[in-house]
Amino acid sequence: MDSVNENEAIRPVDLLRIKPFRLLWLNSFIFILVQSTQRFAFVWLALGLGAKSDISGFILFVMGVPALLISLPVGVMSDHMNRRVILMVSQIGALAITIAIATMVTLDLMTIRWAIVGSFISGIFIALGTPVRSAIVPTLVPSDKLVGAIAISTIGNNFGLIIGPIAAGPAISKWGIEGAFWLQAVLYALGFLTLIPLRLPPLHNPERRKLRQEIFGGLSFIQQDAAVRSFFVLLAGSVVFMIAPWIVLGPQIAKEQAGATGSQTTILFAMLGVGQLLTSTLIMRYNHKMINKGMWFMCGLCWGGSVQMLLGQSSSLLGMGFFLFAWGMGGGFYMNLSQTLIQNNTPPEVMGRVMAFHSLLISGLAPMAALLVGVIARKLDNAPLTFSCSGALMLILAVYFTATKKHLRPLA
Numbered sequence: 001m002d003s004v005n006e007n008e009a010i011r012p013v014d015l016l017r018i019k020p021f022r023l024l025w026l027n028s029f030i031f032i033l034v035q036s037t038q039r040f041a042f043v044w045l046a047l048g049l050g051a052k053s054d055i056s057g058f059i060l061f062v063m064g065v066p067a068l069l070i071s072l073p074v075g076v077m078s079d080h081m082n083r084r085v086i087l088m089v090s091q092i093g094a095l096a097i098t099i100a101i102a103t104m105v106t107l108d109l110m111t112i113r114w115a116i117v118g119s120f121i122s123g124i125f126i127a128l129g130t131p132v133r134s135a136i137v138p139t140l141v142p143s144d145k146l147v148g149a150i151a152i153s154t155i156g157n158n159f160g161l162i163i164g165p166i167a168a169g170p171a172i173s174k175w176g177i178e179g180a181f182w183l184q185a186v187l188y189a190l191g192f193l194t195l196i197p198l199r200l201p202p203l204h205n206p207e208r209r210k211l212r213q214e215i216f217g218g219l220s221f222i223q224q225d226a227a228v229r230s231f232f233v234l235l236a237g238s239v240v241f242m243i244a245p246w247i248v249l250g251p252q253i254a255k256e257q258a259g260a261t262g263s264q265t266t267i268l269f270a271m272l273g274v275g276q277l278l279t280s281t282l283i284m285r286y287n288h289k290m291i292n293k294g295m296w297f298m299c300g301l302c303w304g305g306s307v308q309m310l311l312g313q314s315s316s317l318l319g320m321g322f323f324l325f326a327w328g329m330g331g332g333f334y335m336n337l338s339q340t341l342i343q344n345n346t347p348p349e350v351m352g353r354v355m356a357f358h359s360l361l362i363s364g365l366a367p368m369a370a371l372l373v374g375v376i377a378r379k380l381d382n383a384p385l386t387f388s389c390s391g392a393l394m395l396i397l398a399v400y401f402t403a404t405k406k407h408l409r410p411l412a
Helices: 012-016 019-048 053-078 083-106 112-140 143-175 177-195 211-224 226-257 262-289 293-311 317-344 348-380 383-404
Strands: none
Touching: 012 019, 012 143, 019 053, 019 083, 019 112, 019 143, 019 177, 019 226, 019 262, 053 083, 053 112, 053 226, 053 348, 083 112, 083 177, 112 143, 112 317, 112 348, 143 177, 143 262, 143 317, 211 226, 211 348, 226 262, 226 293, 226 317, 226 348, 226 383, 262 317, 293 317, 293 383, 317 348, 348 383
């Protein structure tokens, strides 16, 4: 494995010289490009078919159900099986179902029922690949550069969050919602090509035990390690109170509160990625000077909850864009540092299972929470209020942990 200087700021070129990391980075970047348009496309598809926020939330919930069912078994698989093969199966399956959805939309055969089915099958292949990507990263770079590798990966992800919506907007405007799904199919095909030359280091894990024992081995570690357990609780809070409300209510708030068109909404979504990109770049540049990363992580959550309360009440495109940029800056801290803090405090032999639980929270809990948020927003008949109150709950949780869990502050 190539080495990089331990005492200097991390330059992307240093880690991207490592070929397996470079290929995985490119594959993850393309995957995020797809994800940045997919959930958005499903919500707009549902709205175009006459659905309300509760149905949109249900479609996103269904997409997350496979993550709830298979993320932990996939984590066990990734600790013992060829991770490259798992990624390739995930990529081919996702490509096939996306082509099927795009074809149905193009031929005007799509209904709410088929959108739900397509969302579920898409979720299967997303859940198959997501934890594997996370588990691979620590095997490709020196341990002291892991936070830099995650920052570089997050920068790529944020470029995807920016470019994806910007590309989806013109595609939807010119070719309709089917244009977004055909774009996703092309990207999945490109992502598969990056996996062909990928070569990973061999796994050195002990003999396999029964699946149940393997799964509970990972969960037992999380339960017993107070720091890792706390970070997972906070991460779960960010998913329930921040990510899920934005997924299901973001397009609706932009459309109804600020009068945004489809193209304008994609630009607003991109501002979130710009904020995360800025923070990720700063973390990569000054990582070697950052101390008390646990404290930075919790402050990022406090910042995010505070800005979210204001974002929900914004009624202009300019104001919403500004608050999304600021919200993204907070997200850059907690999304970068949550993965770093968990991986730096997890032994390699359970890394796949622990990161599978990480993916379970992101991919599985978000749609579940989106379903609940969609129902609450419709019951209250007030999406902005629901969104702002969610931010307030996140702020309360983050402040509580910051004030009472002092042992988390100095962790790296």
